[in-house]
Amino acid sequence: MTAAVSIRGVTKRFGTDVTAVDNVTLDIVDGEFFSLLGPSGCGKTTMLRMIAGLEFPTEGSIQIFGEELALRPPNKRPVNTVFQSYALFPHMNVEKNVAFGLEMRKVDKAVIKEQVADAIEAVHLKGMEKRKPSQLSGGQQQRVALARALVNRPKVLLLDEPLGALDLKLRQAMQIELKDIQSEVGITFIYVTHDQEEALTMSNRIGVMNFGNLLQVGTPEEIYERPVNRFVADFIGETNFIDGTVADDGRIRIAGGALVYARGDAPAGADVTLTLRPEKIWIHSRGAADLDPERNQLPGKITRRLYYGESIYYEIELEDGTLVDARHENIPSLQRRDVGDEVTITFHRQAAEALVS
Amino acid sequence: MTMLDERPSEEANPELERKAERAESWRGFFTALPTYLYLVVFFVLPLIIITVISFAERSRTGKPVLGEWTLDWWIKLGDPLVRSVVFRSVWLAFLNTLLSLLLGYPFAYWIATRKSALMRNFLLVLVLIPFWSNFLVRTYAWRTLLDSNGLVTKVGEMTGLWGKMLFTEPAVFLGLLYGYLPFMVLPLYAAIEHLDWNLVEAARDLYADARKAFIKVTLPLSKPGIIAGSILVFIPSLGAYVTPDLLGGSKTTLLGNYIVTQFKSGRNWPFGAALSVTILAIMMVATIIYFRKGGKTL
Ligand SMILES: Nc1ncnc2c1ncn2[C@@H]1O[C@H](COP(=O)(O)OP(=O)(O)O)[C@@H](O)[C@H]1O
Numbered sequence A: 001m002t003a004a005v006s007i008r009g010v011t012k013r014f015g016t017d018v019t020a021v022d023n024v025t026l027d028i029v030d031g032e033f034f035s036l037l038g039p040s041g042c043g044k045t046t047m048l049r050m051i052a053g054l055e056f057p058t059e060g061s062i063q064i065f066g067e068e069l070a071l072r073p074p075n076k077r078p079v080n081t082v083f084q085s086y087a088l089f090p091h092m093n094v095e096k097n098v099a100f101g102l103e104m105r106k107v108d109k110a111v112i113k114e115q116v117a118d119a120i121e122a123v124h125l126k127g128m129e130k131r132k133p134s135q136l137s138g139g140q141q142q143r144v145a146l147a148r149a150l151v152n153r154p155k156v157l158l159l160d161e162p163l164g165a166l167d168l169k170l171r172q173a174m175q176i177e178l179k180d181i182q183s184e185v186g187i188t189f190i191y192v193t194h195d196q197e198e199a200l201t202m203s204n205r206i207g208v209m210n211f212g213n214l215l216q217v218g219t220p221e222e223i224y225e226r227p228v229n230r231f232v233a234d235f236i237g238e239t240n241f242i243d244g245t246v247a248d249d250g251r252i253r254i255a256g257g258a259l260v261y262a263r264g265d266a267p268a269g270a271d272v273t274l275t276l277r278p279e280k281i282w283i284h285s286r287g288a289a290d291l292d293p294e295r296n297q298l299p300g301k302i303t304r305r306l307y308y309g310e311s312i313y314y315e316i317e318l319e320d321g322t323l324v325d326a327r328h329e330n331i332p333s334l335q336r337r338d339v340g341d342e343v344t345i346t347f348h349r350q351a352a353e354a355l356v357s
Numbered sequence B: 001m002t003m004l005d006e007r008p009s010e011e012a013n014p015e016l017e018r019k020a021e022r023a024e025s026w027r028g029f030f031t032a033l034p035t036y037l038y039l040v041v042f043f044v045l046p047l048i049i050i051t052v053i054s055f056a057e058r059s060r061t062g063k064p065v066l067g068e069w070t071l072d073w074w075i076k077l078g079d080p081l082v083r084s085v086v087f088r089s090v091w092l093a094f095l096n097t098l099l100s101l102l103l104g105y106p107f108a109y110w111i112a113t114r115k116s117a118l119m120r121n122f123l124l125v126l127v128l129i130p131f132w133s134n135f136l137v138r139t140y141a142w143r144t145l146l147d148s149n150g151l152v153t154k155v156g157e158m159t160g161l162w163g164k165m166l167f168t169e170p171a172v173f174l175g176l177l178y179g180y181l182p183f184m185v186l187p188l189y190a191a192i193e194h195l196d197w198n199l200v201e202a203a204r205d206l207y208a209d210a211r212k213a214f215i216k217v218t219l220p221l222s223k224p225g226i227i228a229g230s231i232l233v234f235i236p237s238l239g240a241y242v243t244p245d246l247l248g249g250s251k252t253t254l255l256g257n258y259i260v261t262q263f264k265s266g267r268n269w270p271f272g273a274a275l276s277v278t279i280l281a282i283m284m285v286a287t288i289i290y291f292r293k294g295g296k297t298l
């Protein structure tokens, strides 16, 4: 497969003491929906702006379909951006906004008219051509920004938290719509977000960033199931951390002395942190006879119960005092537990990941 | 406060809302009252008075004789001499506005795009420093500079580009430009400083080169500053008195001086009044046209 965008050792420093992006190397596949995910200030926008040409890397190379353009101005790149604040031109109506890119490229007037009309229709804004951005709702402005970028048929579309300003319902609807548009036009999307759920549901692959570093790249499943370090495990979804050391037989000795199986390739004697998702933990009555011996078993006591409607969270205190959270679907076949119940928790040998601490 | 206390509940109560609205508008009226009074006493009344005077006969000393009415003074506005004064004034004011804009815009843009706020403020203070000394004094300084032995004249003679400018139209023009340039720079600075640079980046992202992005985005969005600055320069330039009086000669009489002459040596108050109303009308029409034209594209 061709790399739509190939980023090699890219670093961006502002002044001498801010390193917004730190030696990032990354290939983005043609046609994929790629998300850059990370907390605010981790360098996502800066990375995107360097691909757009609105910022130039201090070091490194950026290629789009094999063409080096790290230092090329933005107007000479086959990419377009949907800006975080939409950045619609307030003095132009919807039609003029959408036509801007084509006009700048001196496309034939009749062609512009036709393509602009198509683009406006594609984002369901027919009839609003003559409105100014200030006369549109947030969601509509968002669609104009999208149409304005897509009408140019860029090789790569860059989106900087495009749904950040919308309320939850609209955001969810737009997520689906964006996904549909992407598979329809087949253009590579690079999508910046700090919302892990959004990244998980929309992306083919995700790159997780923190402090300017690219920590992990993988499919949503890989990122969620096999986080490479504590930060990724913690940032994506909810998880329990349990400290331990690797025993001679490869099992993990956790505080309190119990031995459990986990994934990971840390050498014997290494200090590790287990990450274990709440939904992977089953709760059994203490002394239950039918426990699967292939699952790790740890005794504990229910110390808290939170009722969420569709699920129930239990906080369990292990024998050494470690607290873990377990999440149960709210279905009739699962027995309800009460605070104070003596229980045994079990989890699959592949469920916990041992991260070198 | 009391209005809120009277409300029985959160529910909409049209009667109470209307009352609150009325109270609000009265409050607005009373707040603005001192300004209204000021404008009526010192602006509207004098305006009515000079309009009335412009239709009166004049006495031997030049004072208006109320009770004897004539259209002579308004007809006199059509005299070639008067027309040339009006034309010259409008032309100079227009030219001054245009040149102020051409000089002021790059300068304001440059100040507004300095990264450090300290630097921006420092540059703005530099623009304002001339105001720390009296306009009259500064105009006298120009007189010295432009006179036979003045620095400007010497430089011009040395380079062979110009001679003594004092008491000529270029001197008046230079004086006007110098005097009113800050009034162009400040509103332009404010407009450019407030610009959303994301929009310029969006234009660049949409295949506009730097020049196109400026023409299509930066310039139209700084229009409020251009309009405000142009009006602030055009109006005082049109009515300028001190500058043409000190730097211009008898051949460069502008409307301002011409009006003063009518009230003094010319001994013709009614004609002076007619000229004053005329200059006001020109300013108003120019301002309205300008706002209309600007407003459409904003
Ligand atoms: N123009 C700039 N000048 C100085 N520092 C900047 C600039 N742009 C971004 N930064 C810094 O770089 C870091 C990353 O910023 P950004 O890429 O906007 O993060 P994100 O989009 O992930 O929230 C932040 O610490 C930010 O303060």
Ligand SMILES: [Mg+2]
Binding pocket: A041, A044, A045, A046
């Ligand atoms: Mg950002």
